[in-house]
Every structure is written in structure tokens, then in C-alpha cells.
Amino acid sequence: xxVPVGRSPVMADVARLAGVSHQTVSRVLNGxxxxxxxxxxxxxxxxxxxxxxxxxxARALVTRxxxxxxxxxxxxxxxxxxxxxxxxxxxxxxxxxxxxVVTLQTVTRQAVSEAMDYLAQQSVEGYIVxxxxxxxxxxxxxQPADRPVVAVEGGEAPDLPVxxxxxEGGGYLATRHLLDQGHRTVHHIAGPDDWLESEGRIAGxxxxxxxxxxxxxxxxxxxWRPRSGYRIGAxxxxxxxxxxxxVANDQMALGALRALGEAGVRVPDDVSVIGxxxxxxxxxxxxxxxxxxxxxxxxxxxxxxxxxxxxxAPAESTSLxxxxxxxxxxxxARVSTAxxxx
Amino acid sequence: xxVPVGRSPVMADVARLAGVSHQTVSRVLNGxxxxxxxxxxxxxxxxxxxxxxxxxxARALVTRxxxxxxxxxxxxxxxxxxxxxxxxxxxxxxxxxxxxVVTLQTVTRQAVSEAMDYLAQQSVEGYIVxxxxxxxxxxxxxQPADRPVVAVEGGEAPDLPVxxxxxEGGGYLATRHLLDQGHRTVHHIAGPDDWLESEGRIAGxxxxxxxxxxxxxxxxxxxWRPRSGYRIGAxxxxxxxxxxxxVANDQMALGALRALGEAGVRVPDDVSVIGxxxxxxxxxxxxxxxxxxxxxxxxxxxxxxxxxxxxxAPAESTSLxxxxxxxxxxxxARVSTAxxxx
DNA sequence: GGCAACATTGTTAGCGCTAACATTCGTCCC
DNA sequence: GGGACGAATGTTAGCGCTAACAATGTTGCC
Numbered sequence: 001x002x003v004p005v006g007r008s009p010v011m012a013d014v015a016r017l018a019g020v021s022h023q024t025v026s027r028v029l030n031g032x033x034x035x036x037x038x039x040x041x042x043x044x045x046x047x048x049x050x051x052x053x054x055x056x057x058a059r060a061l062v063t064r065x066x067x068x069x070x071x072x073x074x075x076x077x078x079x080x081x082x083x084x085x086x087x088x089x090x091x092x093x094x095x096x097x098x099x100x101v102v103t104l105q106t107v108t109r110q111a112v113s114e115a116m117d118y119l120a121q122q123s124v125e126g127y128i129v130x131x132x133x134x135x136x137x138x139x140x141x142x143q144p145a146d147r148p149v150v151a152v153e154g155g156e157a158p159d160l161p162v163x164x165x166x167x168e169g170g171g172y173l174a175t176r177h178l179l180d181q182g183h184r185t186v187h188h189i190a191g192p193d194d195w196l197e198s199e200g201r202i203a204g205x206x207x208x209x210x211x212x213x214x215x216x217x218x219x220x221x222x223x224w225r226p227r228s229g230y231r232i233g234a235x236x237x238x239x240x241x242x243x244x245x246x247v248a249n250d251q252m253a254l255g256a257l258r259a260l261g262e263a264g265v266r267v268p269d270d271v272s273v274i275g276x277x278x279x280x281x282x283x284x285x286x287x288x289x290x291x292x293x294x295x296x297x298x299x300x301x302x303x304x305x306x307x308x309x310x311x312x313a314p315a316e317s318t319s320l321x322x323x324x325x326x327x328x329x330x331x332x333a334r335v336s337t338a339x340x341x342x
Numbered sequence: 343x344x345v346p347v348g349r350s351p352v353m354a355d356v357a358r359l360a361g362v363s364h365q366t367v368s369r370v371l372n373g374x375x376x377x378x379x380x381x382x383x384x385x386x387x388x389x390x391x392x393x394x395x396x397x398x399x400a401r402a403l404v405t406r407x408x409x410x411x412x413x414x415x416x417x418x419x420x421x422x423x424x425x426x427x428x429x430x431x432x433x434x435x436x437x438x439x440x441x442x443v444v445t446l447q448t449v450t451r452q453a454v455s456e457a458m459d460y461l462a463q464q465s466v467e468g469y470i471v472x473x474x475x476x477x478x479x480x481x482x483x484x485q486p487a488d489r490p491v492v493a494v495e496g497g498e499a500p501d502l503p504v505x506x507x508x509x510e511g512g513g514y515l516a517t518r519h520l521l522d523q524g525h526r527t528v529h530h531i532a533g534p535d536d537w538l539e540s541e542g543r544i545a546g547x548x549x550x551x552x553x554x555x556x557x558x559x560x561x562x563x564x565x566w567r568p569r570s571g572y573r574i575g576a577x578x579x580x581x582x583x584x585x586x587x588x589v590a591n592d593q594m595a596l597g598a599l600r601a602l603g604e605a606g607v608r609v610p611d612d613v614s615v616i617g618x619x620x621x622x623x624x625x626x627x628x629x630x631x632x633x634x635x636x637x638x639x640x641x642x643x644x645x646x647x648x649x650x651x652x653x654x655a656p657a658e659s660t661s662l663x664x665x666x667x668x669x670x671x672x673x674x675a676r677v678s679t680a681x682x683x684x
Numbered sequence: 685g686g687c688a689a690c691a692t693t694g695t696t697a698g699c700g701c702t703a704a705c706a707t708t709c710g711t712c713c714c
Numbered sequence: 715g716g717g718a719c720g721a722a723t724g725t726t727a728g729c730g731c732t733a734a735c736a737a738t739g740t741t742g743c744c
Contacts, residue, residue, distance in 0.1 A: 008488075010730055021694050026732060034691055056465045057408065058730035060399035062699050068442075068464075082424040089445050098464050100410075100440050103431050122410075122440050123398045146350075226626040251623060258626045281593060284568040284600045286628040352700060363724050368702060376721055400700035404729050 009050040018046035029054060060123070069307060070119030071101045072112055072129045078224075078251075079279045080296050081130060084152060087300025088128055095308055100124055107132065109139030116143075126307050128152055133194050148310040152303040155196030161310070163303040163325040165294040167197050170329030171204025174246045174274045174292050177331055182340040183244035183272065185214040189232050189256060190221050191248040201248050201276060217241075222252045229255025237263035243271055243340055250275040250282045250291055257285055257336070268338035278332050287335040298327050351392040360388035371396060402465070411649060412461030413443045414454055414471045420566075420593075421621045422638050423472060426494060429642025430470055437650055442466055449474065451481035458485075468649050470494055475536050490652040494645040497538030503652070505645035505667040507636040509539050512671030513546025516588045516616045516634050519673055524682040525586035525614065527556040531574050531598060532563050533590040543590050543618065559583075564594045571597025579605035585613055585682055592617040592624045592633055599627055599678070610680035620674050629677040640669050 015022040020039060027035050028043040046052070060066045069092055075081045085101070092099050100122055102115040116127060126148040131137045137151055141159045154162040178186045188205050191198035202219055209216045220235070222228030229252025236242050237260050247253035253275035260267055267273050267287055275282060278293035302325040309323075357364040362381060369377050370385040388394070402408045411434055417423045427443070434441050442464055444457040458469060468490040473479045479493055483501045496504040520528045530547050533540035544561055551558050562577070564570030571594030578584050579602050589595035595617035602609055609615050609629055617624060620635035644667040651665075 012730085022730090023695080023732080024693060027693090030732085034693090036692065039692085053462060055403070055730050056463060057399045057402035058699090059732075060699095061397070061403055061701085061730080062732045064699080066399065082420075086445050089443060093444065093460065098442050101431060101443055102435065103428050118435065120395060121398060226623060230626060254623055254626045258628065261628060281568060281596055281623055284572060284596045286600065286603060354700085364700090365702080365725080366723060369723090372702080376723085378722065381722080397700050400729090401702075402729095403700080403731085404702045406729080 009052045010055070011052070013050055014043065014046045014052045017050065018042045066098075066123045066125055067096065068098045068100050068122060068124045069304070070116065070122070070124035070127045071099055072115045072119070072127065073101060073103045074105075074107050074130055074132065075103075080277055080294065083296035084130060084300045084303075087297030088152070088304055089300075090297070091301040091304035095304070097304075097308070107136060109135050112136055112139060113143070126150070126311050128303050128307055129154075132196055134196055134199070135194065137196070148307060150303050150307040150310070152299060153197065155200055159322055161306045161323045163299050163306055163327070165296075165299055165327045166329055167200025168204040168207070170276060170292045170294070171201035171246070172208045173204070173329060173331050174201075174276065175205045175208035177290070177333070178244040178246065178272055178274060178337060179208060179212045179214060181244075181272065181337065184340070185209060185217065185241075186244045186246050187217050187236060187242050188219040189229060189236075189245065189247040189252055190219040191224050191252075193221055198248060201246075205246055222248070224249055224251060226251045226255035226258075228252055230259045232256065233259030234263065236260075237265050244337075245271055245273045247273060247275050250277045250279045250285075250289060253289055253291070253336075254281075254285055257287075257289070261286070268336050269341075272337040272340075274337050282332075283334065285336070290334045290337040291332050293330045293332050295327050295330075302327065351394045352397070353394070356385065356388045356392055356394045359392065360384045408440075408465045408467055409438065410440045410442050410464060410466045411646070412458065412464070412466035412469045413441055414457045414461070414469065415443060415445045416447075416449050416472055416474065417445075422619055422636065425638035426472060426642045426645075429639030430494070430646055431642075432639070433643040433646035437646070439646075439650070449478060451477050454478055454481060455485070468492070468653050470645050470649055471496075474538055476538055476541070477536065479538070490649060492645050492649040492652070494641060495539065497542055501664055503648045503665045505641050505648055505669070507638075507641055507669045508671055509542025510546040510549070512618060512634045512636070513543035513588070514550045515546070515671060515673050516543075516618065517547045517550035519632070519675070520586040520588065520614055520616060520679060521550060521554045521556060523586075523614065523679065526682070527551060527559060527583075528586045528588050529559050529578060529584050530561040531571060531578075531587065531589040531594055532561040533566050533594075535563055540590060543588075547588055564590070566591055566593060568593045568597035568600075570594055572601045574598065575601030576605065578602075579607050586679075587613055587615045589615060589617050592619045592621045592627075592631060595631055595633070595678075596623075596627055599629075599631070603628070609678050611683075614679040614682075616679050624674075625676065627678070632676045632679040633674050635672045635674050637669050637672075644669065 011022045011025050014025045025043050028040050073081060073085050089099055100119055102118060104111045104115055128150050129140060131140060131151040131154040137154045140149060151160045151162045153164050175186050190202050206216060220232045222232055229247060233256030247256050253273055257267060260271060265271055275289045275291035278291045282289040282291050306323050306325060353364045353367050356367045367385050370382050415423060415427050431441055442461055444460060446453045446457055470492050471482060473482060473493040473496040479496045482491060493502045493504045495506050517528050532544050562574045564574055571589060575598030589598050595615055599609060602613060607613055617631045617633035620633045624631040624633050648665050648667060
């Protein structure tokens, strides 16, 4: 009896066993008031005996709520995005939501729109889009918003709620740190120029230089990967003007460290290097990398918070001032930066 | 008219606009034969005009298929697991399935079982569990299997379909590579001893040593993180017996390289070091790390393949010989290994 | 004691879809 | 020419649940 053969039990089976109507079972499950404690217990017992589990499709059909949040992610094989995704997942689960994830290889407006379409098939209630490029954020803002969207890492998105790290502040912090150590100016290996993270970090770097009245060299653009840092690092190694280098992420910084090392440039004695991200490996680079840490999971958490607010608020003036949640960056000083030589 | 106010359109709205019954609309949507081409076109047009989208809950309710696969993952902030997840996701989407992901902080039997329970609420059709520890796999096999489960990275799981990389083969490959370069024996920094990956790599290492008649030192256990590699590396640095070192992952290898460097031990001149995983950074370590590459996304792909086979096969003798899909590992030779000194 | 107010439970009607059966129509063949 | 067949479409009955309303008890208070 406790293991019904054939089909899995439905609410009516529980009701029969507990000697109540199926509606009373529903009430117990939904925590309605006005159910006698004793009835509740009987129903609970019947539920356990049968191993009953509510059918989510039937429930969603009538409540018009699926409890599923769609996530469009990129590049989850890298540290930052993967951490962010993990933060999103935990926050969503804590609030009883489910996550349906699509990860994209290419970061284009069209790919994002296809991914959102795919997720729409599953009746997601809203979207979290990890939107690291300007084009993506702009494409997002132009969409017919039949359900709420939150951008994560979306920089200064114009008309969209956004959760992100303060990239500009982080860039400022990094540059300031080097200037404070007496370097005349700071060179910059940036990320690709259509990424919002690159933009923000460049802006912070420029602001710090401007504030200090330091010369502003041309930034050199990499592609986030170690190899590009290596290439650009090799270029800079010969330049006697370079005494301090701000690299837009730790992976490129790793490449740069290697190139400098191979060229006989000592870090930090000859050149100071600072990275960005604080990946787990940075502490063990040669030399241990000074860098700027981002609290990725906090960003994920805030993204979910924004979205759930929209889902659960009685649709109102959300479009007037789209919410922004900015997480500060934090300097992690290690060995790769040192005061400028006299 | 094309933008209906109030509720979103349902099948009946499309039917009305196209001048057919709702069932005909359903037939068009499901690609049934025996619908006149012209009718099909009219229905399609109506669908587009209204921006109609099938209600997945209603559909799932009657078909008893949700098209959702539940994934239990750990540690997606690290390279391997994140890559695997990404492989799983792409393969699932290619077959029209959706993914619902739960990531866990702690790898315990209970956490896994709770995660599966959570996913069951959403009526997932089956599970992919990234199960890197023996206890987890065993707990999995003991569960009441009301829906199919595939383990990924589950080593030699007894009664469960598994997709994994050939860890033993990889360990053998790494050790063999060092022995072939004339090293008398190979020391090993292993992962935690309750991880299946550790076990497999240790087994391969032992086999290679045994085959060569080389002495078998005690393996030293780390925790996968760079810091533990650093700690153990510092220990080994003073030992003149150590001329070749197989480290169970690249992150620990990074720590070990740093410790050796600090102790004045030159790699590869004094000691050869080989890692495991081939993370994107390895190529730019000091020196560039020889390592064993795993095709994580292929593992994810195969996991999905196994699961979908089970979902779509008319439930038969699946339990007789649970399928195993083993992906070979591959040696990536770089600079950190060299022939033994005479 | 009777009646209002409330607590507790049951009954009914869908949510939007697909499967199964019913109907209509044209076509073919003896 | 009529019956048999199959193609094309329509009609009906749920899937398992919740919301709304209806029907009971049960209490308290004058």
C-alpha cells in the first residue's frame, strides 16, 4: 500500500487516505490558516506514507507561476562568470526559485535573444543576463519586455536594472595604489574595448592619472587571455618609460609577468604589476600578484534580489528609475608592486 | 489586434484567428501529418501575428514530460567542473532539453540527496550528478531510483551509468612520461583521498611505477588548492631523492613550483614537475607546466547522451550493465619536465 | 436559547493543452 | 453508383492542481 504500483500518487490519493477532500490537502500543502491541527497531521502522515509530491506543472498551470528564473551566461569556464553564476544560484534557491541556465559561446545580441527565446519556451518568470558587452546591454534594453530582466555586470546600462562591481572604482584603486608608490605614471593593458569591464577599468585608470596630473599613455588592448598579456608584456618589456603596469585581469597579468621575466625585467624591482580579479592562483604567481578583488557571488546575489523584487512587487514604477546595485572592489596587496626606484 | 491586451494568447485565440479548431493548431505545432499545407500556413501566420507561445505547464501536465534535466554540481568555480557543466548544458540544449542546476558547497551524501529532492519538486525527468567522491556515488546508487541518474566524474561507480575521464590512464601517462625521461622514481602530490579523481590518478601512478620496477614513495595528500601544493612542495624541496614530481592538479602544481623556486630548486633542471587538468594558466606558469589535459566538455556531452538514452529508450535492461563512457586523457608536454640529470 | 460571526471542510469550475474518438469529405475501384 | 478507405478536421474528456464559492460545524454573547 505504501508503494502504489503504476502511477505516482496524486492529491486525490492523499485525500482518500487521510479521509479529507483533495482541497484540504492543497490547503495543508500551501500553509493556509484554518485547517485543524489534527487534520493537518493526518494529511501530513498520508503524504509521507504515499511519498506524495505535488505536480509542479499542474500547479504552475493554475497559479501562472513557474518559479523558474532564466539565466543567460557566457564564458562560465572563467573564474569570474562562474563565481557569479554560483552566487545567482544560491540566492535563487534560498528564495525557492529554480534556475534554468543557457551558456553562450559568442557574446552577440542575436545569440542572447535566441537564448532568451529558448528560455521563454520554458515559461521562465524573468531573466538574469550576464551582459559584459555594451552591444548586449543595449540590445537587451530595446527588447519588448514581457517579463522582467536584470543585467549582471552590465556596467552603466541605460534603462535596465543592473547589479555589478564598481569597475571604475576598481581601476582607480589599482592605479592610485601604484601612483602612491611614487611611480610617475601607470601603463595599462586593457581588456577588449567592447567589454564594459574594460571600459570601466580604463575610466578609473584615467581618472586616477588625471587627478595626479600624470601623463596618460595609450592603453594596449588584450583579449583577457594569458597569451595576449604575454604578447603585450613582451612589447612593453623593452620600454624604459614603463615602471608600473596595471593589467585588466589576472590571466593577462600572468602572461605579462612571464614576458617580463623572460626579458630579464624584474618584478617588482624594475616594474610593478597589478592585476584584477584575484583568481585563486594569483597568490602563487611569480611573484605573488597584487590585484583587485571582486565579490562575484555578492553580485550574483544582488542580481537575484533585484529580479525577485520585480517579480514579487505589484508591477509599478519600475521603469522610472531602474535599480542599480554596485558592489565595491577591494585592493589585495601582495608582492608584485613596490615603490618606484629613486 | 496584433498586441492583445490583458492576457497572453492561448491556442484557442490562434485557432479563432486562423479559422480552425484548437486541435488543428496543436497538430501544426507538433508536426503531425495530415494537415493540409494551406491550413498549416494559415495557422503559422496566426501564431506569428499573435506572438503565440505554447504554455509549457499545460503541455507538461498532459504529456507527463517536462523536458527538464536536473544537474547537481559542485565547485563550479573551478575550471574542470565549470567546463563540464558547460558541456552538459550545450549537449542538453542541442537535444531540446532544459537544465535546472543546483550547485553545492559541501560534497556530502546528504547535501546531494537534498539537492535531488529540491529538483524533484520541479519534476525533472532525470539527473546528472557530478559526483567526485566515493561516498556520493555510493549514496547515489543506494537511492530509490524513480528516475534515471547519470554520474559524471564518478570513477568506477558500481551500479550507475557513468561518464568520466580515464583518471587512471592519465596518472599512468604522467608517471610514464617522467620515467621515460630517466627518472629513478616519481613522487606524487595527490588530491584528498576520498576523491575518485585522486584515487584514479594514484592508481595509474602506482601502475606505472610497478611496471618499471621503480620504488613507490608514500603519496602526499593536498586539498587541490595552490596553498597545499605550496606547503607540500616546501617539504619536498629539501629531499635529494626527489627528482620527478607528479602533482594531481595544476593549481597545486603552481603552489609546488613556487615553493621549489623559493627553496632554490630549479625546475626542470633539478626537479621535473608535471600537473593535471591543463587549465588555461598552466602554459604561462614559471616554467610553463607539462600536464595532462582532460576533455571536460566531452565528458559533459557523454553524460547527457547517456541520460537521454535512458529517458528515451523504452525502459528496459538498463540495470543489467550500466553504461560507462570513458574519455581518454592526453599528455601536454611543456617546459617543466626534462630528462633526469646523469 | 437563538443568532451572528467565524472556523473548518467540501464542491465545483476551470487553467491550456494533447489524446482519443467522431465526423466529414474526397477518391478509388469493382 | 455505392461502399470502403484514408485524409483532414472537429469534438470531447481529461491531466492534477488552486480559487471561489457553498455548506457545514462551533463558538460567544445578549
